[in-house]
Amino acid sequence: MTATESTTEVQPAEQPVEAPVSLIPAALPLQPEDPPRVGEFWLRGRLGANAAGYLYTASDERGRNAVVALMTEGSADDASARDRFVIAVDGLPDDVVLAHNDEDDDDLALWAAFGPIRDDDGSSAAADERLLAERRGEDVLSAVLMDRVPQHGRRRGPDFRHYWEGRRRPGLFRIWPLPWPTALRPPSWAAIWFALATMLLISALALFLAWQLFKDSPPLDPPPVVPTPSGTVTVTVTPTTPPPNTESPTPGTTPNPTGTLPSPTETGPTNPGDKF
Template sequence: MTATESRPAVPAQEVPTALPLQPEDPPRVGDFWLRGRLSVTPAGYLYAARNEDGMHAVVAMMAEGSADDAAARERFERAVDEVPADLIVGRNTDDDDDLALWAAVGPVVADNGSSSSEDSRQIAERHGAEILSAVLMDRIPQLGKVRGPDFLHYWESRRRPGLFRLWPLPWPAALKSASWLAILLSLVTMLLLMLAALLIAWLLFKDKPNVDPDPLIPPPSNTVTVTITPTTPPPGTPSTSPSGSPSTTGSPTTPGTSPTPGGTDGTIPTNLPSSGSIPTNPADRY
């Protein structure tokens, strides 16, 4: 590449006319949906907006600090009244003392590349900037000599958007400019994915054995359960004395044979005391 050859021209990056809205910005004021920020000053904000009828406008809205100052609110209303009436397409009044004042300047011709569209946008932005400048009083000419510290409003540090009332709620009016077809297709796609997941889970686990085994039930048998009921020995049978030696009462025993416990019918006596002596002290039992 020689020095005489010219390099291809790089197109300049297009600067957007409006910056994206921030989380603290209201999505809607009055009948206008805010689309982006045009400028920010200590007095308030300029927003690009559009109403539900498709009319574009520039909304000037007071900041949180200026909206709490009665004198600043009065200057804002006076500046709005000075704008030609045919350019004010919407506003709120000072009766909404709990809200930030705003005014919509327009209408702005939709951006179609024509000069009329650019002119209408610049005119609306200029009037909106003048309204906020009246609140700041930064365009008032100096009457005397400049002395002392610079003038600063006490509320200039509170630059968040002013309070606003969002009623009625934006749903479903916010979706009027969106595609209902796209939302419907997304819901149908989510439903199909859920049904496919359920079908796959059923096919995977339909033939799986039970994790917990079935309870074991013993088969029936001819086993007979015999219950021995203790009975009192009949009179005449030998018994054991508390000291452990057999008693002499009853029938004598044959020498060489040991007395069988219980009666002659093979029953086991239950009234026999335990071997050993019974302690007299209750504490000795433990």
């Protein structure tokens, strides 16, 4: 009797599938009306916007990343909306509000920077910090817009709408020191140096062509008068003497070679009317 051995194939254990790391969503590029800088933060892109303000991703010179909330020109001109913005920012913990401008700046739009946010290293912690700062900015702008106020009673009548909701451009801002050239990136520096080199080349070419055109030109005759160091110029005038026994005739008379005065009949009519 023979025994048959059964062989079983051992399959390797399946590796656990790692969950994909949540990436920080990319911001939209800045528009021409967006400020390049507010306070000490350089704006990098748009994260969102509503009638109350804008959310930007930003960073400062020290490398701190933040989310900046900036009021629109319509909400910034409303005193009540400004008060709601200040109250909402003051209600947040001090360690999450990195910077903000003075509420007494009546001619400027209010803004606040929220963080801290670590650099985007592909980890979920960096994405969570970014989303949390963005959520804080949304809460502040929602407090200005009052779109999350709970409804009391039954809804009747038309919807409430702020009178300034149509003015959605970014509010007024002041930039000092000026953003150029601190905010320039390497491609911008390359473009500037290329433009300067081109202007210098064109200027040198223009000077060379002018020298080629005028190097063989004859000197001026008479030469130009060069003043003395005292500021005076000496000009020699050669007088011209009339020939002897000649007198310059008066207008309306013919010269008389004999030197005698002409008779009245030779000088023509004496009546002015007869000349025409």
